[in-house]
Amino acid sequence: MAKGSVSIVVERCKACGFCVEFCPTKVLALSSAFNSKGYHPPHLVQPEKCSGCDLCGMYCPDFAIHGYKTDGKEAVPDAR
Amino acid sequence: MSAPAAVEVKAPINPVEPFLRMDRMPHIWCPGCGIGTTVNCFTRALIESKVDLKNLALVSGIGCTGRVAGYVKLDSFHTTHGRAIPFATGMKLANPKLNVVVYAGDGDLFAIGGNHLIHAARRNVDIKVICVNNLIYAMTGGQTAPTTPANVITATAPYGSFDPAFNLPALVEAAGAVYVARWTTFHVRQIARSMQEMFAKKGFGFIEILSPCPTLYQRRNKLGDGLDTMKYYKEKSKIKNGAPTSECALAKQGEIIVGKFVDREKPDYIELMRQHLANACPQFIDWYQVEEQRAEEAQDGGCCTQ
């Protein structure tokens, strides 16, 4: 089980790419889906590698993502 | 396939949200702009420092960075261009219990506001200045700033800038600040740590945070987008804590010396004033002592609410 997970607010994302680039374990990638403004928000491509370090949350200029620790428990998927 | 987990974990709220006026989201900053990133660092620093938010006042100038005041859920004051620092000085002197943070951009603090900055640093006024430096005047459309490196094309330098640029850490150190650091928006953990250190210290503190302005600075100079700029920061930054600030000048797409450069002890302005007047003025009434007593008696903060 992953040590952490992320929560994404899809509508706030402006697809700057910071979270994808700087995630230490490359958990994220920009998805092919898009929000109402036409941006491709990130999604978890390697969720099992997420440590919950919240670097993504610190980088995100749009407050659209943050990471959290799950202590090995199952994370409720949270992309809204 | 793993066994089903006994307990499910719901995502906690984003730690930045309690600090934001969520009724004003989304903000106006461009995709790839780093100002929002600095706000995350600020939030984390406030949480770690356990700063009493009731006594935190945020004063901003005008410009893209100036808009931070409008988005944070604190007593926040969006003042005039270049004059956040004297406003903050007046506020701190009227109520020293307040932690006063100034959040402004490079043009606001160092062009129109330059005089106020050097005097507040000279006096070591106990305020904390967070300078987001995107090397340009962003809000007004991308004009040359006193920090814009040479050979950069701007709206007012269509053939490229030839002005020499300020070295902010050197200037602020020379003016008298007790805490001077520089980071880029790539250095999120270090920014938060520096802010924490700065909040714990009395006196004039200054952190310069280099940030992309993808819409104007980078785009006009064909330097890519916000992410390209962050990669440049990652590649070309060198952490040199304690480096002489005179060696920290920036050049277009050049090496960026980052780190904590100045961390020294000096009495802050209010300390100086109280000590001096207590010795020199025979009938000195220490206003702050009076106010503390009054606050204890009446549980009513602030002076002159009579």
Next chain:
Amino acid sequence: MHADPKGVLTGVHFLDGDHACCEGALAAGARFAAGYPITPSTEVVERFAMRVPTVGGVFIQMEDELAASIAIQGAVWGGAKAFTVTSGPGFSLMMEHIGYAAMTETPCVFVDVQRGGPSTGLPTLPAQADMMQCRWGSHGDYEVIAVCPNSPQEAFDLTIQAFNFSEQYRVPVFVMLDECVGHMTEKVIIPEADQIDVYPRRKTTAKQGEYLPYKSNGDGVPDIAHAGEGHRFHMTGLTHDERGYPAMTVKVQDKLVRRLQTKITNAIEKITLFEAADLDGADAVVLSYGITSRVAQRAIELAHAKGLKVGKFRLITAWPFPDYKIQEIARTAKAIIVPELNLGQMSREVQRAANGACKVVPVPHAGGGVHNPEDILKAIEEAIR
């Protein structure tokens, strides 16, 4: 409520206008001043620098007038009563922040000890040529209140009045002195603190989370809060709504600037202080303010000695301008004579308000000294002929 006795120098004094103004500020409860040296105003803050450490407060000499004019506003939002002091060139530098105070409804007092201008002009000599600037100097639509002392005693009394107006109406208020009154030494009686009325700051009583910084009360003035009281409010110079949030639309702009205007104009009869005598049956009325009113008094006495029916109208409040009083006077008088130490500023207001109902005769003076009473008398005689 009554003045705080710590700031009241009760007694009979021999003070100049600048010094009396400082005592007025202290009596009114001012405990913060920021200034920048400029003749002929500097004595106000020099005295404050000496007095306030013994009363309990702060003086800071800032690096320029731009800093001084905004530092006082930071101090107000930090909880203090605050003022700054300047003269012409410094007044010009303060204009942006005067507009900021008007827009954010920051209660504060600006003292302008007027001197010859324009530009560096006559640093040590009187004029009254900043009157229009006081009203219109900053950009945009806003109202201010301005009072004009004509003696050191009035410099004391009207400075207290200025602070009271600023708190009641949440507006920057101007004490328009001139170098003559500022540097003239006369008897000043400072009463006991319980004889001095001080208007308290209109603090909100809203619970945390319920405070709307720019929601107006019935008189058009919102309640104020200070930083550090837990309201976590936002204040901006941008056009804003009741929450204090930027709201840059035509509708919000209209509502806001009209309220900034009507909160003053609706209370005009309470704000416009004046001194009037012999208006009934007067053929000519001499309208004046500040030091010129002392000279005009002499001219009126000379006119009376000649049997002329001349009335006196002295503006104590110059802004808002008392249109309604001028309209009254213009209905029956043949002429209103307006001597000023400028080339015609308040006389334009008189002309506007009289609206052709009677003659308006400016008696200009470029500044640097005061009128000859005979020149004012001559204007009276010519106007009545």
